[in-house]
Amino acid sequence: xxxxxxxxEPSDCSIDDLAAMTEQTVAWYGVRNYQARNFMRDQMRVGDxxxxxxxxxxxxxxxxxxxxxxxxxxxATQFDRESRYFDPKATQETPRWFNVDVQLVKKITLVPLAExxxxxxxxxxxxxxxxxxxxxTPLDPAEWKFITSRLARD
DNA sequence: GCCAACGTTGGC
DNA sequence: GCCAACGTTGGC
Numbered sequence: 001x002x003x004x005x006x007x008x009e010p011s012d013c014s015i016d017d018l019a020a021m022t023e024q025t026v027a028w029y030g031v032r033n034y035q036a037r038n039f040m041r042d043q044m045r046v047g048d049x050x051x052x053x054x055x056x057x058x059x060x061x062x063x064x065x066x067x068x069x070x071x072x073x074x075x076a077t078q079f080d081r082e083s084r085y086f087d088p089k090a091t092q093e094t095p096r097w098f099n100v101d102v103q104l105v106k107k108i109t110l111v112p113l114a115e116x117x118x119x120x121x122x123x124x125x126x127x128x129x130x131x132x133x134x135x136x137t138p139l140d141p142a143e144w145k146f147i148t149s150r151l152a153r154d
Numbered sequence: 155g156c157c158a159a160c161g162t163t164g165g166c
Numbered sequence: 167g168c169c170a171a172c173g174t175t176g177g178c
Binding site: 033034035130131132133 | 170171172173
Binding site for chain 1: 162163164165
């Protein structure tokens with residue numbers, strides 16, 4: 001079992017948007033970075049833990065606890081000419097982009113990025129490192145445990 | 155294979 | 167809106 005931090009822009013899909021979805025589950029489409037894709041395609045398994053992180057917004061931070069709800073399958077938006085995620089180089093036979101489904105476990109009181117930065121236990125977290133822009137990053141089990149048991153509040 | 159130009163991310 | 171950091175593209 002692995003643990004992940006997954007960034008979402010709340011203007012695109014917020015924790016409340018996720019809560020409103022059928023089965024409180026969303027397809028994590030639109031990832032167009034190979035490292036992030038490889039994490040989903042090669043490493044994610046049903047039941048992995050995920051921190052749902054709000055990025056590119058007034059108060060960025062961890063907004064909820066989620067779980068990986070499917071293994072990876074081809075991202076439908078790569079084939080959709082109308083989509084901003086359309087990729088002319090992708091074909092049905094050789095899809096280039098994949099996504100998993102992510103299901104809400106529970107919404108928490110937002111743990112702001114500034115709060116995460118205060119804790120030495122988290123200083124090696126990839127998302128906190130300077131210059132990191134990856135939208136999906138692995139979390140150490142210790143980091144997952146610290147955040148979910150020590151910082152997360154209902 | 156190099157690398158400059160360009161586009162994107164995302165905190166502030 | 168700014169801008170640093172980084173990934174991707176494409177000419178050579």
